[in-house]
Amino acid sequence: MSLHKLTAHEAHELLVKKEVSSYELTEAVFKRIDEVEDKVKAFVTITREAALEKAKAVDDKIKAGEQVKPLMGIPMVLKDNMCAQGVKTTCSSKILHNFVPPYNATVVEKLQEAGAIVVGKANMDEFAMGSSTETSAFAQTRNPWNTDCVPGGSSGGSAASVAADQGFYSLGSDTGGSIRQPASFCGVVGLKPTYGRVSRYGLIAFASSLDQIGPFAKDVEDCAQIMNVISGHDFRDSTSADVPVPDYTSFLNQDIKGLRVGIPKEYFVDGMDPEVEKSIRQAIAKLEELGAVCEEATLPHTEYALPVYYLIAPAEASSNLARYDGVRYGYRAEGAEDLLTMYKKSRSEGFGSEVKRRIMLGTYALSSGYYDAYYLKALKVRTLIKQDFDQAFEKFDVLVSPTAPSPAFRFGEKVDDPIQMYLSDIFTMSVNLAGIPGISIPCGLVNGLPVGLQLMGKHFDEGTLLKVAHAFEQSAGYYRNKPNL
């Protein structure tokens, strides 16, 4: 039996029936990692011993008669920007190459309470800045569907590990599409929750007002289970919302008859891959078949999302990344005689090119004389983008669009052209600016590469997204596709 291929809920059922142990599941995952990691390179750090030990401890609890909770004993993967006490956490950056946090992120605590088994830390774009995982200082993660292609980014390692069955699920973070776009490229389910739904405490910040942690899963049911564990108010994160968390599995297997689905016309633009558009149109037809009412919607300020995003995110990042200076932790350049030289050398040697570009851009946007023209202007246009969604959600329950304008692209194709690279997030970044939830689910293959359908919902209405996603998934069945590795 190929245990690693199971979904988390399937593995859970076997644990409940005592047909399999957590240790066996964990061993199966490590066997799979040993087989395919050379090709995929999804990990920065693998925590084999700690994981197997934890699995044994969980098995002991199960033997002792403890109730098997949904994610208990199931191996999973963390993006390497979430702090786990005693485990190296690098953000795939040289500047944090040796950083070992003395504390746990809130999501890590919640996973521990749930009995999750962490098998390793996933590769990512350096400090989550990128759309292909190519900016990682350590490795190039490959797309399991075609190893000449990128897995997407910035949570490329998290997405690829789930697609390659190197973990039953994973966590990623999404600042402008960093969960949904790699989910789309790797053919898995990826959910970016509402801003404030999941605590950011312990998530190494890229852009604080946009960052949000969310799950990658093999199917929608797993996604709902993970959301049940990681969601909720956290007193350590002042921006986390004190809004009750529903049981997300209650939205599964629900009828979507009469559900109002908006199709924002601005998301179907010239230059989109026609095959991708075809897949999306078919998916919309499927939703109609299931009884949803699909109509054109409008989000008039969509074209401004990219410049707004690329002013706000780098501005916040330029400040968030100021602490990497070689004084308290991380990389310090050798031989600097004075403080200023030490700062400059450590940062220049420690950060990669994309991170430096964004720090430069953000510093400029905040600097005196340009603040009003760039940063403040961007915050105001952000209001307009948010209002677009408010108005659309007066008429619609969810909005649908492609997750990305194309399937996974090849290595090196966009890495030297920032704007081309930034355009691959054009359908996802508005969601972060508005703080609403978005999910990407597989909706077909183009030239052997997965395509993702994005559903966008109202603040704190992840339930409806999961309901639609589950109905679509169960009817269309694309989630059963597996890459050949």
Place this chain on the structure above:
Amino acid sequence: MPVQDYEVVIGLEVHSELKTKSKIFCTCTTEFGGDQNTHVCPVCLGLPGVLPVLNKQVVEYAMKAGLALNCKIAEFSKFDRKNYYYPDLPKNYQVSQFDLPIAEHGQIEIDLEDGSTKIIGVTRVHMEEDAGKLVHAGATISQADYSMVDYNRTGVPLIEIVSEPDMRSPEEAKAYLDKVKAILQYTEVSDCKMEEGSLRCDANISLRPWGQKEFGTKTELKNMNSFKALVKALEYEIERQASVLDEGGRIIQETRTWDENRGVTLSMRSKEEAHDYRYFPEPDLVPMVIDQAWVDRVRESLPELPDDRKKRLVAEYGLPEYDAGVITASKDLAEYFDECLKHFKDAKVIANWVMGELLKHLNAGDKDITECPIKPEHLAGLLALIEKGTISGKIAKTVFEGMWETGKTAEKIVEEQGLVQISDEGAIAAIVDQVVTANPQSVEDYKAGKERAIGFLVGQVMKETKGKANPGVVNKLLKERLDR
């Protein structure tokens, strides 16, 4: 032109650490001292991934201070990041307030030495986090081979109180700082210990020819660690700016540091860069919305403030304005005074002793009133002994010394040292006889009309009685004896 041909313009920025138990954004203790880097946690060390959570007491203290400084409390206030690199700042930005501070548009009345008062505007009060401390491996920062950082103080809550440029002399600046300190102590939001750095003061100063409307170019003075240093630094800077202007030079807008040892201000201008703090709203903290009910609640919690207390002392006890001002300038001193009053009813007599012997001894010993070895009820006891005639005013000073040294009561000192005043006429008459017999020349002088000679004889009687004879009785008996 001599210095007096310029009008001096001074504004102060006062930083005061708030008396909370925990830091502004984390639960570390704010306790002063402690081994280096032991009052720290992931949050105040600025580790990757941590987030700040605002201590509500900081907001309430800032509101309290704002109200006591007669400010308007903001209905909507937020935190911003002030970005600059320095090793005592773990995140390389300071969480502060930029365009929407907690309180604005206040004013206070300051008391000048000639007894007059003046209104000084308070521009704003804002909250921010304190930085850590640097220790230099060398005599000074520039001589050091390297430096070391302690983050214990990082994240201790501060309020910054910015004044209008309303002060016109170093004395006014000192009076302003005195009053701000008194207000912060009365409201119990800060200890205001300059020596521990819980009260710090920077000054902006410029000169302009009398009658000119526009301000001159200002310099910012830092590193004044006492009230005296503030006055000295301002005085030095006035001379310096005046001589630059006299020579036709121009003042450079810059930050200057006060060098206490050399008694000069030195330019801190760095060649590296002009500051560009790139303020922007702190995305990790949410805004504060403060409704009237909250403001009212804090206002109700305000104690009697120095100005009101001063007025009360004048009105209730008939103290002179000046005395009332001195006594109420420190909350602890005013409390001491009030405590004395519970045991002795003549307020003016208490005021004289408090402002005289007591303050003289405190200043000489560089002590705070809270460290005073004489309890207020004991001082009152001493004054009662004088009033009853048990001891003379002169002996009382000796008794005071004894109380200061030993902490004992006046009665105890008087008893131990046998200092009870002798008023018994029989006993004194005998000594008077003795003195008159022993000093025929003085008696003669007196009889020849030299009235002053009696003073010598009184002195001799006092000497014989070790100062314990009641001076009134001695005078009376001597006169009777000589005029016989």
Place this chain on the structure above:
Amino acid sequence: MITKKDVEHVALLARLELTEEEKEKYTQQLNNILEYADMLKKLDTENIQPTAHPLPINNVFRSDEAKPGVSNEAALANAPSKEEGYFRVPKIV
């Protein structure tokens, strides 16, 4: 239009040391991105409030309670250079 001098100034503010090549590259790329951003100028935002936070959350506080932090050893565990319980930095001026 951003000049190479602007790039040098911004690099100093951000404590980055750039090679000549990087300066050229960033000058060009920052200009491209900001040119793209200039499309925002088309929009009239005179009466629009800025959105700094995506959710309308206010007044999040904690109570004033002190708790022990981390040990000196833990605080310094990741430090590149330390001495006697302090973080050590090269000479400041």
